Amino acid sequence: MDDSTDPTDRLLQRAADRLTGHPKRLFQAEVAVALCGGSARRAERRFGWGRDAVRTGLHELASGIRCVDNFPARGRVRTEDADTSLAADIRDLVEPRTHADPELKTDRRYTDLAAREVLARLRASGYADADLPAERTMRDILNRMGYRLARVRKGRPLKKTADTDLIFANVVAARAAAAADPGSLEISVDTKAKVAEGAYVRGGKNPDGR
Secondary structure, X not given: OOOOOOHHHHHHHHHHHOOOHHHHHHHHHHHHXXXXXXXXXXXHXXXXXXXXXXXXXXXXXXXXXXXXXXXXXXXXXXXXXXXXXXXXHHHHHHXXXXXXXXXXXXXXXXXXXXXXXXXXXXXHOXXXXXXXXXXXXXXXXXXXXXXXXXXXXXXXXXXXXXXXXXXXXXXXXXXXXXXXXOOOOOOOOOOOOOOOXXXXXXXXXXXXXX
């Protein structure tokens, strides 16, 4: 780029820096036509713009057809997209240990396999460390594949219900009536509450159903 001190050139450079994509290429092409005789190379020397971008802008300006920017193709490819066999093996490991939202309010799927355990199982299946991502990357992969880590909490019986006070009031009244009757015998029995079991009992927090 020429070390131009022309304030107009500096202004045009700053204006181009504030634009991106198609608007930037179109602006550079218009400047190249007006000040550089339509030459992308001269625009590169004068303003420091990439001549390939200016040349593309000149074609867009002349044809009226906009080139579509392929932004998704830029940058680093995700691990699960670059290695589809690894993604399939991860899914085969995690899917059997996965369950849906117990309340069916979302489409999320939950698993009790952490990223560290998934990596350990992949190594056991024959993968070398050089072919596997880091633990933090594996967590990101699992999240992108739709798996969320959720600890299965042990189900706990309810300590009190809406009828608890009424039940105990009835017990107190029955005991008082029995105490007033000399012909009755009071027997104390310790019982355990029966709790249903299953994958979705108590909001899906029962580990016995896994």
